[in-house]
Amino acid sequence: MNTQTLSMKSISIIGLGPMGQAMAQAYLEKGYNLTLWNRTASKAAKLREAGASLAQDLGEALTASKLVIISLTDYDIMFNLLENYTTFFKGRTLVNLSSDTPEMARKAAEWAASHGASFLTGGVMVPPPMVATAESYVFYSGNLAVLEQYRTILEVIGRTDYKGEDPGLALLFYQAMLDIMFTTVTGVMHATALVGTVNVSAQSFEPYVLDFFNFMKVLMQGMGAEVDHKKYNGELNNMNMMAAGMRHVAHASHDAGVNTTVPNLIAKIYEETVAKGHGKHGINSIIEVLKESSK
Numbered sequence: 001m002n003t004q005t006l007s008m009k010s011i012s013i014i015g016l017g018p019m020g021q022a023m024a025q026a027y028l029e030k031g032y033n034l035t036l037w038n039r040t041a042s043k044a045a046k047l048r049e050a051g052a053s054l055a056q057d058l059g060e061a062l063t064a065s066k067l068v069i070i071s072l073t074d075y076d077i078m079f080n081l082l083e084n085y086t087t088f089f090k091g092r093t094l095v096n097l098s099s100d101t102p103e104m105a106r107k108a109a110e111w112a113a114s115h116g117a118s119f120l121t122g123g124v125m126v127p128p129p130m131v132a133t134a135e136s137y138v139f140y141s142g143n144l145a146v147l148e149q150y151r152t153i154l155e156v157i158g159r160t161d162y163k164g165e166d167p168g169l170a171l172l173f174y175q176a177m178l179d180i181m182f183t184t185v186t187g188v189m190h191a192t193a194l195v196g197t198v199n200v201s202a203q204s205f206e207p208y209v210l211d212f213f214n215f216m217k218v219l220m221q222g223m224g225a226e227v228d229h230k231k232y233n234g235e236l237n238n239m240n241m242m243a244a245g246m247r248h249v250a251h252a253s254h255d256a257g258v259n260t261t262v263p264n265l266i267a268k269i270y271e272e273t274v275a276k277g278h279g280k281h282g283i284n285s286i287i288e289v290l291k292e293s294s295k
């Protein structure tokens with residue numbers, strides 16, 4: 001099919017994990033012509049019933065649409081899958097919404113350009129059930145003109161939050177947000193394990209966890225100004241007290257017989273913050289340790 005004759009209503013999606021399926025469903029509901037490809041073809045069954053086409057190979061998927069959305073576990077899978085299909089790249093825009101490092105995104109953008117394709121990096125910031133809802137948003141980076149060309153279409157998935165020309169930026173923001181998610185969930189599960197040692201069920205602990213997030217909102221309010229100005233207010237709670245508190249968490253975990261890896265690590269960071277002279281400063285001063293290279 002000639003590139004000129006392809007409609008802006010045609011989209012190809014490569015990858016039908018939970019995220020790819022959610023995006024495909026959203027586009028079908030908006031009346032787009034969808035061409036799908038997935039290693040496990042059976043995952044396209046319901047979407048085909050709803051009107052999508054299943055490409056027999058990746059060449060067919062790349063031929064069917066100018067806009068090709070990629071949703072795979074990581075970038076290496078994309079490189080492996082598409083390396084024999086680069087002759088189909090000319091005039092295509094690849095939008096990779098898979099997780100990986102900023103470096104991989106930069107490499108992918110160069111690789112795509114060397115074969116005549118435009119490339120946008122994206123990071124979807126909601127789970128599959130929230131795709132295409134008012135809360136959904138996606139970080140993007142790469143050529144702004146390319147994003148503008150497809151912005152209306154990409155907004156079906158969620159708000160397009162453009163972070164800049166450097167293709168790595170979307171994944172830098174994405175990984176930063178996952179950093180918050182993974183460390184937070186680890187803390188919650190560690191605490192759940194700790195109370196579990198005295199037979200407290202996770203279900204009865206859950207309301208305390210949910211309440212805690214209200215407190216976190218208050219605790220984190222104003223952190224931006226503190227970090228930007230390197231002024232960490234410790235009037236109400238300072239690092240000397242916090243480091244002692246964190247040691248108590250580590251000791252209590254040890255005594256209770258649960259894993260101490262995380263509390264020991266955090267206690268170490270807090271002690272290093274105090275050792276750097278922040279004993280009377282507030283908790284956000286730990287960034288002075290965290291922003292140092294670990295190399």
Ligand code: NDP
Nearest residue numbers: 015016017018019020039040071072073098099124126127
């Ligand atoms: P999955 O990891 O379940 O999706 C995997 C997709 O990659 C499937 O299409 C799978 O094919 C394909 N795949 C994996 N390994 C290979 C391989 N070796 N060769 C060919 N295809 C392969 O993830 P999701 O759909 O959940 O997520 C897709 C991306 O979206 C990920 O990068 C994820 O980080 C990101 N994301 C996910 C969110 C979520 O909550 N799920 C939230 C935000 C972003 P097959 O079906 O054949 O296994």
